[in-house]
Amino acid sequence: MARKASRKPAKAESKVAAKRGAAKPSLLAGGNPQIAKAEGNAPVQAYIAAMPGWKSEVGQRLDALIERTVPSVRKAVKWNSPLYGVEDRGWFLGVHCFAKYVKVAFFRGTSLRPVPPGKSRSKDTRYVDIHEDDGLDEAQFVAWVKQASQLPGERM
Template identity: 55%
Template sequence: MTEAKKPVKLLSGGNPQIAKGDGDGPVQDWIAAAPGWKSTTAAGVDGLVMRLLPDVQKAVRWNSPFYAAGQGWFLSMHCFTRYLKLTFLNGAHLSPLPPGPSKDPNTRYLDIYEDAPPDEAQLADWIRQAAARVGWNGF
């Protein structure tokens, strides 16, 4: 007999509380628990990353999915009340710059709103660029 999964707690802004873990499983748990349209959008981002980088590493840390290529972690996602935030950990080195500035000089953000999906071609270009650069190795 299999044990039923407990419901996932949503933190401030609706971000899913998912235990720290490595691999696709915890990331898929986070995506499934993201509320409403954010789950669908996060699944789309995850699918795009997988199409571009089939060997990408995945993990959940600090209740957020992270993606790494051979040179470190380059992308993460986080749910907020009205948007899904993509964090390019080396985004200050991308061209053109992702629109959201950060206090960290290396980081740039892309906020995705329900009624304003991202330009998939531009997002794919940023993902390719970010994965090819030296990423963050903080955990």
């Protein structure tokens, strides 16, 4: 009679998996969290949780404003940045963590009114940089999110 290979109990396997999942993501140059490319809310929340210091609170605030403004928003992390989009329309906004600020990219920013202040090498993209002591004009941010979500987005 052949012997079965010994197998660890399922409980031990789930503990190992939980430890792996609990590992804190490493930070790339400039303090940007390294999160694996993935679709959905979970990787975006992992990115936000891994944002260092005050930036995590900014990330939570931006995420909540975007969800409230676009209830059917689609989320993903690509290129170590959370992306927000609308199904069948593409991505309209991205967030990226830098050493001293959080950058919000509106991919069709030149079509927004008023146009967001930060210029880009990309002719259509405009940025909003949020520093630690900056106040966020939530009404203006929500207006930009609403406008951006109604435009054709980026296909990435």
